[in-house]
Amino acid sequence: MxxxxxxxxxxxxxxxxxxxxxxxxxxxxxxxxxxxxxxxxxxxxxxxxxxxxxxxxxxxxxxxxxxxxxxxxxxxxxxxxxxxxxxxxxxxxxxxxxxxxxxxxxxxxxxxxxxxxxxxxxxxxxxxxxNAPFVPDEPTSESECGTCELCVTHCPSQALEGHLWSVRDPLRVLVQYDKCRALKSRRTALDERPNCGFCITVCPYSRKSSRRKSIRQ
Amino acid sequence: MVDDARKNEIYEKLKNGVIQYDEDACREGAQEAVDAGLDANEAIFDGLVSGMEEVGRLFEAQEYFVPEILMCADALYAGLDILKPHCKQMDLGVKGSVVIGTVEGDVHDIGKNLVKMMFDVAGFNVYDLGRDVPLDKFVDEQLKTDSEIVCLSAMMTTSMVGMPKIIEKIKAKNPDCMIMIGGAPTSKELADKWGADGYAEDASNALKEAIKMVAFLKKLREEKLKK
CATH class of the missing domain: 3.30.460 (Beta Polymerase; domain 2)
Known part of the structure; x- marks a missing residue:
């Protein structure tokens, strides 16, 4: 299908x-x-x-x-x-x-x-x-982060391990979520805003998308 | 009072609402039943529960799967929430309270929740201990609430082994208490061997067992009404 x-x-x-x-x-x-x-x-x-x-x-x-x-x-x-x-x-x-x-x-x-x-x-x-028998798209099986470690170095709670994801190794821990959560709850207590989002802001792929948007505007 | 045609129309709406897992229809139907001054107990049994009986049949026929069952359960609860406050206490000669939980070491609780729902529907007082419940908690809770029924659920053989210990302890303190066990690794033989009174294999069977039980209650009620 x-x-x-x-x-x-x-x-x-x-x-x-x-x-x-x-x-x-x-x-x-x-x-x-x-x-x-x-x-x-x-x-x-x-x-x-x-x-x-x-x-x-x-x-x-x-x-x-x-x-x-x-x-x-x-x-x-x-x-x-x-x-x-x-x-x-x-x-x-x-x-x-x-x-x-x-x-x-x-x-x-x-x-x-x-x-x-x-x-x-x-x-x-x-x-x-x-359960529709669709012909599936080609899956992604490997990370394309390469040697970039911007999110790892900028993470304020040092929660990121810096490992590359692969579909063959799904159990590998990439993020220590308890550290990430601890920071967020501390921030919530301080100024009622849980958001951190550094790892999104510094990511070249995410930045590329916003830059493109600003050019268009 | 409304005529029979209108009454049946409302019950049909409740029944189909459950079967079609349409929460809005169930809510609407329940509200209509309340507004029309229908007997809430009757609306639950002849509307919602008869819908769930059909769902059980569809599951057996493999037309419905677990996701559909759960959506039907949500629809049933949507109606039940509205009807429940208008229910008269059913006088069945039993006080009707039940302790239910998934035994220590096990976090699977879909089946347990479906069984709980049917007890809820039947007007039981349900003491839900949740999942991964320490063995002694069942015994304590049974003593504290003086419940007639205790339901134990487990999905894994490793957690199942706690069941006979609980059964033994409860039976020693309170021989009249009925104990139902259920979950994928359990069997009729094990239930007999451990001295449990009832047994349900998995979520679908538990649902069926619970429906059977509710159907039995329904019959009792009808007989009572006739007298």
Whole structure:
């Protein structure tokens, strides 16, 4: 089954990037029948408006699949913030980064975030899992960070290990998340703003995307 | 009072809302039932629960999978939240409280939560201990709440081995307490061997068992009403 019609549809509705990946190896038993992951990205910071747009795109994708007789499971963009429902139990079984790398939209950088060649880490993601037999896109299997270590040296909490991600070594720890979280909670206590984001700001791929935007403006 | 046609229409809406995992329809249907002054217990059993029975059947027929079941459960709760405050306490001769949890060392709780839901629906007082629960906590909680039923769940053989210890302790202190065990590694034989009273293999079976139990309660209730 071709992915082009669905991709064109979602791009027209406001998605920045859409990819379809074969996510079979990343699935646990509960969702093993949904072996295609549709990664949808929007080039905006994660705010209420972006979440709304992404959720809308997910619903559109789900509807598109439904009329063609396929199942889908929507993993919302803010899956970690949604609780208190049964379906949220399944969200943590799958992460957006997996769908994105499986559909070749980027790799996982030394900062532990998904990096897209064009937009860097300045994307917000949502995932639709489906059993539609799509021909998957070519996956990304290796990091393209190379020798760049800007995020590692600039991280204020020294949380980044500086390892290169590879699909063959998925268990390798790239980020000491407890250190990262500790800094964020300290900052929240100080000025009520948890955000750090140095590892995004210094990343050449992310900077490239903002520079391009400023030229256009 | 409303006529039967309107009543059935509302129940049908609740039932289909659960089957189609449409939370809004369930909420709407529940509100309509309340506004029309229908019996909340009846709306739960003839609407929501009969929808969930159909979901159980669809799961068995492999038309539904775990994600659909969970979405149906969410839809059922959406309706239940509205109907629950209007429920009359069912007089079934049992006080109806249950202690439920996933045993120490295990963090899988999808199946446990589905069973919990059906107990909730049936009007039980549910004491949910959550997951990765220390063995003695079950015993203490049972004594504290004087519950008639204790449900133990485990997904892994390594955590399952804690079950007989709990059963032994509870039965020693309170021989009348019913104990149900469930989860992928458990079996009917093990349940018998350990002295458990009920057994459910996995989430779908647990759901089925719980539905059966609720259906049984429903029958009891109908018989009571006839008298």
């Amino acid at each position: 071709e992915t082009e019609p669905l991709k064109r549809f979602l791009l027209r509705e406001g998605a920045t990037l859409v990819g379809v990946g074969d996510v079979t190896p990343a699935l646990s038993a509960e969702i093993s029948h949904l072996n295609r992951g549709i990664a949808i990205a929007v080039n905006r910071s994660l705010g209420a408006e972006t979440v709304e747009l992404l959720s809308g795109l997910q619903d559109l994708a789900s509807g598109w699949l439904k009329v063609r007789g396929f199942r889908s499971l929507l993993i919302p963009p803010d899956s970690d913030r949604r609780k208190a429902k049964y379906i949220t139990k399944l969200y943590k079984l799958f992460c957006h980064k997996t769908a994105a790398t499986c559909s070749g939209l980027g790799w996982i950088g030394k900062n532990g975030l998904l990096i897209n060649r064009q937009y860097g880490s300045k994307l917000s993601w949502a995932t639709v899992l489906t």
